[in-house]
Amino acid sequence: MARKTKAxxxxxxxxxxxxxxxxxxREGVTNTSLETVAKEAGVTRGAVYWHFRDKADLFMAVRQxxxxxxxxxxxxxxDALERLEAGLQAALDRxxxxxxxxxxxxxxxxKCEYVGAFASxxxxxxxxxxxxxxxxxxFYGEAVRMKLASADLDPALAARETLCFYAxxxxxxxxxxxxxxxxxxxRQLITQHVARRRLQKAV
Amino acid sequence: MARKTKAxxxxxxxxxxxxxxxxxxREGVTNTSLETVAKEAGVTRGAVYWHFRDKADLFMAVRQxxxxxxxxxxxxxxDALERLEAGLQAALDRxxxxxxxxxxxxxxxxKCEYVGAFASxxxxxxxxxxxxxxxxxxFYGEAVRMKLASADLDPALAARETLCFYAxxxxxxxxxxxxxxxxxxxRQLITQHVARRRLQKAV
DNA sequence: AGATTTACATACAGACATGTATGTAAATCT
DNA sequence: AGATTTACATACATGTCTGTATGTAAATCT
Numbered sequence: 001m002a003r004k005t006k007a008x009x010x011x012x013x014x015x016x017x018x019x020x021x022x023x024x025x026r027e028g029v030t031n032t033s034l035e036t037v038a039k040e041a042g043v044t045r046g047a048v049y050w051h052f053r054d055k056a057d058l059f060m061a062v063r064q065x066x067x068x069x070x071x072x073x074x075x076x077x078x079d080a081l082e083r084l085e086a087g088l089q090a091a092l093d094r095x096x097x098x099x100x101x102x103x104x105x106x107x108x109x110x111k112c113e114y115v116g117a118f119a120s121x122x123x124x125x126x127x128x129x130x131x132x133x134x135x136x137x138x139f140y141g142e143a144v145r146m147k148l149a150s151a152d153l154d155p156a157l158a159a160r161e162t163l164c165f166y167a168x169x170x171x172x173x174x175x176x177x178x179x180x181x182x183x184x185x186x187r188q189l190i191t192q193h194v195a196r197r198r199l200q201k202a203v
Numbered sequence: 204m205a206r207k208t209k210a211x212x213x214x215x216x217x218x219x220x221x222x223x224x225x226x227x228x229r230e231g232v233t234n235t236s237l238e239t240v241a242k243e244a245g246v247t248r249g250a251v252y253w254h255f256r257d258k259a260d261l262f263m264a265v266r267q268x269x270x271x272x273x274x275x276x277x278x279x280x281x282d283a284l285e286r287l288e289a290g291l292q293a294a295l296d297r298x299x300x301x302x303x304x305x306x307x308x309x310x311x312x313x314k315c316e317y318v319g320a321f322a323s324x325x326x327x328x329x330x331x332x333x334x335x336x337x338x339x340x341x342f343y344g345e346a347v348r349m350k351l352a353s354a355d356l357d358p359a360l361a362a363r364e365t366l367c368f369y370a371x372x373x374x375x376x377x378x379x380x381x382x383x384x385x386x387x388x389x390r391q392l393i394t395q396h397v398a399r400r401r402l403q404k405a406v
Numbered sequence: 407a408g409a410t411t412t413a414c415a416t417a418c419a420g421a422c423a424t425g426t427a428t429g430t431a432a433a434t435c436t
Numbered sequence: 437a438g439a440t441t442t443a444c445a446t447a448c449a450t451g452t453c454t455g456t457a458t459g460t461a462a463a464t465c466t
Contacts (some may be wrong), residue, residue, distance in 0.1 A: 001414045003462040009413060028316030030233035033453055049455075056264065110325065111316045112431050113231030122313065122378055129375065129384050154395075162383055168371030172332065175325055179272055181332050182363055192357075193364055196399055204444050206432040212443060236423055249445050254424075 013051045014065075015041045016129045025103040028111040029059060029118075036101050044155075055119075056117035064122075066104035068128070069094055078140040081149070085194040088166060092186050095173060104190060106174045132166070133159050140197070149197050165193055216254045217268075218244045224265045228306040231314045232262060232321075236385075259320035264323075269307040271299070271331070272373075274295055275338050284346035284352070288397040291369060295389050298376060309377045336362050343400070352400050361400060368396055 004012065019040040023032045034055060038045045052058040072087040094101050114122035133156070140155035142148075169182060169189065176183040207215065222243040227237045237258060241248045255261040262402070278289040297304050306331035317325035345351075372385060372392065379386040 001416090001460065001462090003411085003413050003460085003464090005463070006412090012413080026318075028230065028233065030316055031318060035453075044415050047413075047456090050412090050414055054455085111318055113314045113316055115229075115231035116233065126378055126384060132267055133324035133384065143365055157388065157391060157395055160388060161392055163370045164375060164385065164392065165364065166371065166372035167375055168367035168369065171374065172367060172370055175329055181329060181336065182367065185360065185363060189362060189367065191366055192360055204430065204432090204446090206430085206434090206441085208433070215443080227466050238423075248424090250443075250444090253444055255444090257425085340452050 012041070012043060013061075016043065016048055017058070017061045017065050018052060018057050021103050021107065024059070024062065024107045025111060029055070029107060030113055034058075054117075056121075059112075059118070059121070062104060063108070066101050066140070068168075069101060069105065070132065072139075079146060079148055080139045081198055082192050084136065084139045084162075087188060088190045088194070089187065091123065091166075092169070092173065095170075104172070105170065109171050109174055127129060129163060129167075132163050136162050143197065148199065150190065150199055153197060162193065215244075215246060215250060216264075218252055219246065219254060220261070220264045220268050223261050224268070224303065224306050224310065227262070227265065227310045228314060231257070232310060233316055237261075242248050259324075262315075262321070262324070265307060269304050269330075272304060272308065272403070273341075273369075282351055283342045283347060284397050285399055287339060287342045287365075288393060289394045291397070292372075292390065293375065295372070295376065295393065298373075305377070312374050312377055313356065327385060332366055332370070335366050346400065351402065353402055365396065 005194075016037065019031075020037045023037050023040055027036070032055075034048045035046050037058070038048050041047075048058070052061065069091040070087055071090075072083065074090065075083045075086040077083075078086065095105065096102075112118060112121075136159035137155045140149065140158045141151060144151060144153055144155060169186070172182045173186060175181075182189060183188075219240065223235075225242045226240050226243055229235075230239070235258075237248050237251045240261070241251050244250075255264060257364075269316070272294040273290055274293075275286065275290040277288045277293065281289065298308065299305075311328075315321060315324075339362035340358045342350065343356060343361045345355055347354060347358060372389070375385045376389060378384075385392060
């Protein structure tokens with residue numbers, strides 16, 4: 001077949017990744033055949049196997065294309081607890097407004113089996129959790145030092161609770177299609193969660 | 204083949220369910236073939252198809268065999284917050300001590316794609332979440348009435364936060380094989396989560 | 407300008423899973 | 437005791453997916 005320009009090839013690759021995400025989210029990772037992805041992208045499996053080693057590799061590309069939801073570095077203003085809340089709110093905001101992010105995370109949390117080649121992805125997720133813990137522990141440490149939070153707040157333990165809260169919130173938010181469980185009140189939920197750690201400000 | 208007694212047949216069915224759970228947890232639901240399950244159980248696919256319509260049906264049986272983790276009704280002593288905590292602790296205790304429960308929940312949370320015939324299972328899980336909300340909202344309502352918690356604690360909102368916490372805790376606990384993220388401190392985590400809702404008892 | 411890659415499409419070979427149809431001997435029913 | 441189910445095992449028919457091998461015309465390199 002006629003060889004494509006490097007730029008065209010990059011576009012093809014990107015189309016494959018985008019379509020893979022959509023098919024994954026419709027049919028689940030294990031059930032999607034590379035044939036389906038290829039057709040959706042207007043190419044053949046030849047193109048898919050040219051750009052990616054196998055389905056697991058393609059899955060990694062889907063994750064990378066979307067990137068990470070939570071980026072506390074984006075928030076530099078306000079006290080530690082305000083920055084923590086801003087980061088969490090922004091993550092959930094992105095799910096609400098960015099369809100790509102929504103699809104990717106729905107695949108990761110509800111439509112993927114972490115087995116075989118995908119077991120390593122689960123370890124990745126746990127590494128991300130460890131990073132989360134480090135960052136949030138830092139926030140709580142600062143909050144205690146600045147007297148925003150009670151002196152007997154254990155930063156590491158509180159961070160773990162926040163991690164659980166966040167993980168569960170993501171998972172439930174994605175599944176809560178009619179909004180009755182958590183979707184309608186995400187904002188308040190996050191605000192309240194952080195506020196509960198603040199001194200003298202029971203909610 | 205020689206017909207089995209009703210009792211023998213029931214044993215066969217149970218063996219199939221047990222083996223299905225193990226294979227699911229090893230290979231993921233989508234990747235397990237009924238042939239593998241059958242072999243593991245010492246029968247042929249004929250037996251599997253006799254007892255179950257298809258893989259989804261078998262999956263339901265696996266869930267039913269294990270039952271539900273969280274049963275607040277088991278705890279009748281203590282105040283509302285104590286009963287809530289006892290329920291949560293018991294659920295995580297069961298994961299720790301009951302291998303069957305552990306396998307089932309690992310399958311449900313990490314090794315199953317909620318797509319196609321399994322989409323309805325996700326709705327089941329969300330229904331269970333609604334029930335959780337009802338029960339926990341009741342606990343918090345009682346806590347407020349009994350002055351265990353601040354009067355401006357919103358029971359419904361607090362219950363949603365607890366739901367997120369619990370969902371995330373389960374998921375992370377199951378993935379945290381080396382215990383660094385949450386497994387080592389589950390007990391404290393739960394205690395702290397509930398305690399934070401109690402008046403005058405910051406942790 | 408010629409040599410070499412590249413970016414795919416096409417073709418091939420094999421494995422594997424599913425659902426159903428059929429067979430059968432013993433358990434259960436009447 | 438005979439008729440009927442039952443609890444499977446066996447056999448069949450079919451579809452689907454994977455990975456690789458090969459072909460090819462145009463980009464890119466020198």
